[in-house]
Amino acid sequence: MKYKPVLLILVFIGMAISLxxxxxxxxxxxxxxxxxxxxxxxxxxxxxxxEHTLDIIQEMGFTEYEGGTAGLTPEEFKKLCAERGISIPSTGTGFEQLEEDPQAVADRVKALGANYVMCAWIPHKGDFTKANADRAIKAFNEGGKVLKENGIIFKYHVHGYEFQPYENGTLLDYIIENTDPEYVSLQMDVMWTHFGGGDPVSLLKKYGDRWVSLHLKDFRKGAPKDMTGLTGPENDVPLGTGELDIPGILRESNKIGIKHMFIEDESDHELENLPKSIAYLKSLKY
Structure with missing residues (x-):
């Protein structure tokens, strides 16, 4: 039997929807x-x-940790986490460290057993500028190449100040479009993205698999927003109680295939808020 082109298209669409x-x-x-x-x-x-803090993290049910070693050696900290069933897929680095000695960053990440390292702040004074972005593009491409050669994925953690208008988009678009996907991936902090004027769901769709992880947090309804990348702890609220479309963000993240999502609570009531955020995440269904 020969199918007409339109009929074939309908069949394939039906199969895609079914799958x-x-x-x-x-x-x-x-x-x-x-x-x-x-x-x-x-x-x-x-x-x-x-150990007291890692016990709390374990008791709350967290099995992945992103961050530093709280003053311990990487080996000591890794051991304490492993004893509690906590893995360390990702850690962080300062911008200057990456810029000046990416091999030292790689050595530290490898000692911790992490696969990713993220940078959460690009140095700037006042408004973030194209010159700041150009410095970051160079550091990210060059440092990311060294990290890849060491088996590590570098990711830039979007912090909200990068949404200054530039040409037909923003300086965040400029950074993403001028960094090599082979060496530079992205981590979306959904609250800072929203705070700076970005739409998390739209940006996840736009840049697809450049995004490899998320920081999950919510922003108090009606609180003022700007492009400083800075706001008070009172504006960090439990997931599901603020302005962000958390279900929409998770749906799009699942489509992209993001495998690592880290709750970050910047309030002064993290021990009270975290159980609420965890319960909210677990309540969400398709």
Whole structure:
């Protein structure tokens, strides 16, 4: 039997819809990654004791950790995490460290056993400028190449100040379009993206698999926003209680195939807020 082109197209569309429906059934969880935590969340607890803090992280059900070693050697910290069933897929680096000695960054990341390293801040004074972006593009491409040669994926953590208008888009678009996808991936902090004027869902769609992980947090309804990348802890609220479209973000992240999502609570009530955020994530279904 010979099918006309239009009929074939309809058949293929039907097959695609059927396969998509099979992949994501009604009632499946929207949050499909391991439960991850960003180290900054526990900035008030780590000074009270590393093991004490890791015990809290374990008791809350977190199995992935992103961040530093709280003053311990990478080997010591990795051991304490492993004893609690916590893996360390990702850690961080300062911009200047990456710019000046990416091999030293790679050595530290390897000692920790991580596969990713992220940079969360590009130095700038006042408004973020094209000159700042150009410096970052050079550092990211060159440092990312060294990291890849060491088996490590570099990612830039979007922080909200990069949404200054530039040409037909923003300086964030300029950075993404001028960094080599082979050496530079992206981590979306969904709250800072929203805070700077970006649309997390649209940006996930636009840049697809350049995004490899998320920081999950929510922003207080009606609070003022700008492009400083800075706001008070009172504006960080439990997931699902603020302005962000968390279900939409998770749906798009699942389509892209993002495997690592880290809750980051920057409030002064993280021990109260985290159980609420976890319960909200677990309640979300297709």
């Amino acid at each position: 998509d429906s099979f992949a994501q059934k009604k009632g499946d969880p929207l949050f499909q990654a391991p439960l991850g935590i960003a180290a900054y969340t526990f900035r008030n607890e780590f000074p009270k004791g590393v």
